[in-house]
Amino acid sequence: MDHIELIKRQKGDTWDYSVAGCGESLTLRMREDGYVVLRLPEEDAAHLQALYDNFAQFTSCDEAVKASVAADEGQKADHLSRGDLGYRSAMGRARSSPDEFLDLREQPVPGGWEVGPCSPQVHRAVPGLERAATGVITVLSRLGASVMALLASSFGLDGDAFTSVVLQDGHMPGACLRMCCYSPSQHTDEEVAFTEHTDTTLLTLALCSPVPGLQVRARGEWVCPEAGATICDVVAFPGEFLEILTKGFLRAALHRVVRPSVDARYSIPFLIRAKPNAIVNTRPYIEEGNRLRDSQNAKKKVPGPRNILDCENKTMQWLWNYANGW
Ligand SMILES: O=C(O)CCC(=O)C(=O)O
Ligand SMILES: [Fe+2]
Numbered sequence: 001m002d003h004i005e006l007i008k009r010q011k012g013d014t015w016d017y018s019v020a021g022c023g024e025s026l027t028l029r030m031r032e033d034g035y036v037v038l039r040l041p042e043e044d045a046a047h048l049q050a051l052y053d054n055f056a057q058f059t060s061c062d063e064a065v066k067a068s069v070a071a072d073e074g075q076k077a078d079h080l081s082r083g084d085l086g087y088r089s090a091m092g093r094a095r096s097s098p099d100e101f102l103d104l105r106e107q108p109v110p111g112g113w114e115v116g117p118c119s120p121q122v123h124r125a126v127p128g129l130e131r132a133a134t135g136v137i138t139v140l141s142r143l144g145a146s147v148m149a150l151l152a153s154s155f156g157l158d159g160d161a162f163t164s165v166v167l168q169d170g171h172m173p174g175a176c177l178r179m180c181c182y183s184p185s186q187h188t189d190e191e192v193a194f195t196e197h198t199d200t201t202l203l204t205l206a207l208c209s210p211v212p213g214l215q216v217r218a219r220g221e222w223v224c225p226e227a228g229a230t231i232c233d234v235v236a237f238p239g240e241f242l243e244i245l246t247k248g249f250l251r252a253a254l255h256r257v258v259r260p261s262v263d264a265r266y267s268i269p270f271l272i273r274a275k276p277n278a279i280v281n282t283r284p285y286i287e288e289g290n291r292l293r294d295s296q297n298a299k300k301k302v303p304g305p306r307n308i309l310d311c312e313n314k315t316m317q318w319l320w321n322y323a324n325g326w
Contacts, residue, residue: 166272
């Protein structure tokens with residue numbers, strides 16, 4: 001699939017991304033194909049490569065280092081905020097090494113933000129990991145905020161209609177940077193490593209791995225958006241919360257991961273989740289959107305989900321519980 005080129009624009013001491021062309025076409029592609037591929041500028045490649053390198057180094061550490069940031073398996077993932085951050089591994093059939101996952105997040109601490117969990121053992125063994133993860137979280141947070149603003153404004157909503165439930169001081173304390181390592185299959189037939197599912201996110205931004213394996217269900221077929229991609233390409237697809245908030249106008253993308261056949265696959269999805277107690281406050285945006293739609297510019301707007309009004313004044317936690325009862 002064609003990628004959409006991103007343009008980086010400096011804004012004071014921060015920056016954002018915009019797409020060449022209009023946001024409406026991004027929204028329509030996401031609706032029709034279920035995902036879009038966005039290409040970051042070349043200057044971001046160094047951040048991405050640094051994280052792949054540091055995570056590969058982490059996976060080669062001894063068990064004590066990994067255990068120092070182990071996820072609390074007893075902790076029930078609430079899919080909204082905490083989940084079970086940290087390191088997990090899973091051994092499967094006919095593999096010599098386990099699949100491994102490390103979930104990190106940016107959290108507010110006195111005087112700033114910190115990426116964790118990161119133990120002293122991890123700091124010693126992989127000194128560049130926290131910095132590399134921070135660099136990528138910053139890039140993907142800026143990108144996620146831009147995509148959500150484009151989606152919102154293409155519906156005629158105010159640009160921060162979606163980001164307001166996600167952002168805190170420009171950071172995403174509900175989001176999760178997941179680093180995955182899938183060991184190669186010893187079978188010749190295609191084996192699914194991560195079964196088909198939708199993400200409990202607003203938006204997922206998955207870096208395109210040099211070892212393709214991500215498949216997205218699009219127009220009734222499994223497609224592989226990573227085929228032919230570069231390190232700067234990012235697959236963006238809606239999660240369950242965008243489906244809820246748009247009442248199905250955008251559908252949560254069904255996706256899965258196919259096991260690599262020779263080399264291990266390292267992949268890095270960024271799961272953009274809301275702050276659980278954030279309140280959806282859409283009415284003013286919808287009213288403004290309706291006004292815009294009725295104005296002479298109306299033709300440019302994507303016909304948006306009016307039923308989003310039903311979500312007015314609800315917390316993300318409430319919406320999640322409600323959706324689970326569907
Ligand atoms: O490994 C990948 O590329 C995607 C993993 C995934 O779908 C997930 O963590 O939800
Ligand atoms: Fe997923």
